[in-house]
Amino acid sequence: MFRPALPSSLSKKYRMMTSNSSPSTWCYVSWLHVAMFLVLSTTFYTPRVSCSKIDIPNYNKHCASVVPESTPNDVPEITTIPFAAKQGGYFLGGEDILNHPNSSRYHYPTSNRRELFIHTHSVYSTDVDDVFKVEASLILRTSDMEFYVYDDRSPRGGLSFEVKGFWSISTGKLCMVGSGSTYSEEGKHVVLAALLKLDEVRKSSTISSLVRGILESSSTAGDSGYFNPISLLMIPQNNYEFTEVGKALDHVCSGGIGVPKNLSLSLKLSTRICNAFSRWHTFFKLEYSSGCKSTSSCNPFGEGVGYLPQIMSLKLIQCLEDKRRLRFLIEFHNSSYVDYYHPFTPNTTLVAEGSWDVNKNQLCVVGCRILNSANSFNKSHIEDCSVRLSFRFPAVWSIRNTSGMMGHIWSNKRENDPGYFNTIMFRSHENFVAGIPGSKYQYTVVDKARKSCPEKQPGKNEGKRHPDANSNDMEFDMVVRDSKRRRIGWGYSQPIAVGDQISRRNDFVISSSSRAAYSPVDGKTNHSIPLNISYGMSFQLNGSTSVQVFSEGIYDAETGKLCMVGCRYPDSNSRISDNDSMDCTILINVQFPPVDSNDYIQGTIENTGEKSDPLFSEPLSFSAVSFYGQHSRESIWRMDLEIIMSLISNTLVCVFVGYQVLYVKKHPAVFPFISLLMLLVLTLGRMIPLMLNFEALFVPKESRTTFLRRSGGWVEANEVIVRVITMVAFLLQFRLLQLVWSARFADGKQKAFLAAEKRTLYLSLPLYISGGLIAVYVNWRNNKVGDGMEYAYSSAYQRSLWVDLRSYGGLVLDGFLFPQILLNIFHNSTENALSCFFYIGTTFVRLLPHAYDLYRAYYYVEDFDGSYMYADPGGDYYSTAWDVIIPLVGLLFAAIVYLQQRFGGRCFMPKRFKELEGYEKVPVASDA
Known part of the structure; x- marks a missing residue:
């Protein structure tokens, strides 16, 4: 030794x-x-x-044969890293650790897009030149996680693994070990020991670079933390070299359709190209040549795909603003509707790089196909970079072209070569406008609209102020009805252009002088001149048929009338080419109400063609809520007023109830003459709204209504104050109930008083239950016939049973004095059980919302944003009739209680009922 x-x-x-x-x-x-x-x-x-080398637990066991462990240095590396700061990618598998349907309370159907993110934390050089130690987080996320409402045990932002390991630059391999955690369907915490292996992790990358890998469980099969292997795929971003578009652009974009330079907008140095292509909803509708089907000559991916793609979408990977170069993932979809959460399909995806060509005012793009097996990314590779695309921003819009971005796709192969396909046109989907200024609109059918529209006639709204043509008030959602007033669909409508200027309502357009449409003529004011206007309408009929109509016409701001001629393609879902004929036999009339009214936007859609025409349709009508910008400002002011009224009302309740508590302590003899049922109704009336609203204190700002988000933090702060005061009122009300309850049952000799209380309960309870059953029946009947109601949104937003029961509970609370009146009748005493300050003040607080609702209905447009801070329609019965009946009945109840406490409980009853045996007042011993 x-x-x-x-x-x-x-x-x-x-x-x-x-x-x-x-x-x-x-x-x-x-x-x-x-x-x-x-x-x-x-x-x-x-x-x-x-x-000596710092040992990573289990690293040598799993990774020694991939990248041997080396001794790291103490100082992190900042020049050599395997990935960008937040490297994205995709994965296959993971169902056994990511999908927990039993843990979700609500499920929204959605396609399953599976994305991964690697966040590199630290990189250390080692004693081996080309080996580096890496510490990172691997996050797996599916689109289901965006739509599931998870409980506290389930992942919201994705499943995360903390991993450490070593990366070899010479071999391009990265091996890491670590762990993550999740919860099983039974709610048990599960630790997931993981092994991550990646290939082709290089210092630099080109268009053909792909990072492939696998995430495996390092546990034994059968263990609670075991999971099946997950296949990974990433498009690297580090030190990327633009190898394809780095060549002469004339060579890159050769072979496509030539478009004159003046028909496309130039890209000024002050305009950021990255902004134009970085929007998440950059979708394009594909247009094939006549006769195309799912064949190799039309499909850019050949016959093996099995369908002819309808929609193309872009996902920006990287953008160099100074060099005007970009990298994309270009995905093709077999659907007319695609959202951000569509699944990633490598076999119908192109990896592409593009560069702006100043000589042609277009973006030249080279696309490469990803070859991949269906069940794994392990053998994925990029080849065949023969696909070419061009993107341009049209300088002139028309009823045939309402797209802010368009272009075409072609192959640079010969016609007989494998992989060749015919040229495909595409246009930005749903009138998307990129942030490129300078586009003009050219009218082609507006003269037909002027001839078809009726001449201007004085109307009841003439002289009143209507929406400005350049305001957001011209855009609206609508409910579509047939000739029998049955609701058959819904949709939206928005202006495309006012005058020759593209509508500035689009958040992504920079319009120059939209007011140019208001050119004075013959000394008339700008507001009195009918304006040329172009619209886009899109709606679904019967839940399946999609209709898209583009229209041109004139708008008269003096009368609020909009008259247009509409055009649509024979098949809106499958345009074949730019030369398809449009059906322009549709006449559209819209009446906008004055901005200071509560009326609806009303409109009609008529087909002026022959009934024998296959495209002929029966007349339709539509209605929309006229929620103008002025109404928004008024609603914010109304919310401020309602918050103040809520604060005042709840403060008064605290004062009235607190006074009654002091009153009963000073006069203990009145305890037996106060109705427990009345106090229970008042206590529950304070407690239930408090419980329902308590969760709202922790609701994230993103899920709040539009007005609440616009108000900053002022509304939220005052909501908290209102709830605090409501809590104080509840505690005082509960204290009063406790005092009366204790006094009632403290003395066993008060059997007569208990008998009167039971009689009150036996009479009140059946009435309350009967009223609740009536509310249930009315709710069922209204929902059954809701489709025939005039109210535009009645069918879409039918009142739930819970809302109607809450409203009925508010009605019971309005009549809180009813049990006290019954108890006074059974007692037939003249005891002043309730102070006038309490029952008259509480009655005033209960009736004030109904008086305010009458005022609100007259001066404000109906609020569809749910921003009620006072007199919430979901908490009581509010209508013109109820707002009159409830205050009258409430005042009657207060008057009866006043007379009962002054002249006896049966003072207003016939003489023979007055003579019934009453209860003798029993002295109550004081504590003194």
Whole structure:
């Protein structure tokens, strides 16, 4: 055994102790020897241990054959990293650890897009030149996670793994070990030990670079933390070289359809190209040549795909603003509707890079196909970069072209070569407008609209102010009805252009002088001149048929009338070419109400063609909520007023209830004459809304209504104050109930008073239950016939049973004095059980919302944003009739209680009922 050399003084002392010591001394010396050995060993060997390689648990067991473990340096590396700061990608598998349907409360059907993100935390160089230690997080996320409402045990932002390992630049391999955690369907916490292996992780990348890999479980099959292997695929971003568009652009974009330069907008140095292509909803509708079907001559992916794509979408990977170069994933979909959460399908996806061509005012793009097996990314690779695309921004719009971006796709192969396909046109989907200024609109059918529209006639709204043609008030959602007023669909309508200027309502357009449409003529004011206007309408009929209509016409801001001629393609879902004929036999009339009214936008859609025409349709009508910008400002002011009224009302409740608590303590003899049922109704009336609204304190800002988000933090702060005051009112009300309850049952001799309370309960309870059943029946009947109601949104937003029961509960609370009136009748006493300040004040607080609702209905447009802070329609019955009946009945109840406490409980009853036996007042002993 090796022993370290000791200093001479210690060595001499050590020999003396070992030669002359007793057994006990020897034991002591032995322990001293061991302690000294440990101290000296630590002193001499600790530096060597700190310089040795830091062991990553289980790394050598799983990764030694991939990238051997090396000794890392202490200082993190900042020049050599395997990925960009937040590297994205896709994965296959993971159903056994990501999908927990039993843990979700609500499910919204959606396609399953599976994305991964690698966040690199630290990189350390090692004693091996091309090997680096890497620490990172791997996050797996599916589109289902965006739509599931998870409980506290389920992942919201994705399943995360913390991993560490080593990366070899020369081999391009990265091997890491680590763990994550999740919860099983039974709610048990599960640790997921994981092994991550990646290939082709290089310092630089080109268009053909792909990073493939696998995430495996390092646990044994059958263990609780075991999961099936997950296949990974990433498009690298580090040090990318634009190898394809780095060549002469004339060569890159050769072979496509030539478009004159003046028909496309130029890209000024002050305009950011990255903004034009970075929108998440950059979708394009594909247009094929006549006769195209799912054949190799039309499909850019050949016959193996099995369908002819309808929609193309872009996902920006990288953008260099200074060089005007971009990288994309270009995905093709077999659907007329695609959202951000569509699944990733490599076999119908192109990896592409593009560069702006100033000589042609277009973006030249080279696309490469991804070859991939269906069940794994392990053998995915990029080849065949023969696909070419061009994107341009049209300088002139028309009823045939209402797209802010368009272009075409072609193959640079010969016609007989494998992979060749015919040229495909595309246009931006749903009138998307990129942030490129300068587009003009050219009218082609507006003269037909002027001839078809009736001449201007004085109307009841003439002289009133109507929406400005350039305001957001011209855009609206609508409910479509047939000739029998049955709701058959819904849709939206928005202006495309006002005058020759593209509508500035689009958030992505920079319009120059939209007011140019208001050119004074013959001394008339700008507002009195009918304006040329172009619209786009899109609606669904009977839940399946999609109709898209583009129209041109004139708008008269003096009368609020909009008259247009509409055109549509024979098949809106499958345009074949730009030369298709449009059906322009549609006449559209819209009446906008004045901006200071609560009326609806009304309109009609008529087909003026022959009934024998296959495209002929029966007349339709539509209606929309006229929620103008002025109404928005008024609603914000109304919310401020309602918050103040809520604060005042709840404060008054605290004062009235607090006064009654002091009153009963000062007059303990009134305890038996106060209705417990009345106090229970009032207490529940304070408690239930408080419980329902308590969760709203923790609702994220994103899920709040539009007005609440616009108000900053002022509304939210005052909501908290209102709830705090409501809590105080509830506690005072509960204290009053507790005092009366304790006094009622403290004395066993008060059987007569308990009998009166039971009679009150037996009479009130059946009435309350009957009223609740009536509310249930009315709710069922209204929902059954909701499709025939005039109210535009009645069918889409029918009142739920819970809302109607809450409203009925508000009605019961309005009549809170009813149990007290019954108890006074049974007692037939003149005891002042309730202070006038309490029952009259509480009645006033309950009736004030109904008076305010009458005022609100007259001065404000009906609020569809749900921003009621006071007199919420979901918490009581509010209508003109109810707002009159409830206050009258409430005042009647207060008057009856006043007369009962002054002249006796049966003072207003016939004489023969007055003579019934009453209850004798029993003295109550005071505490003194």
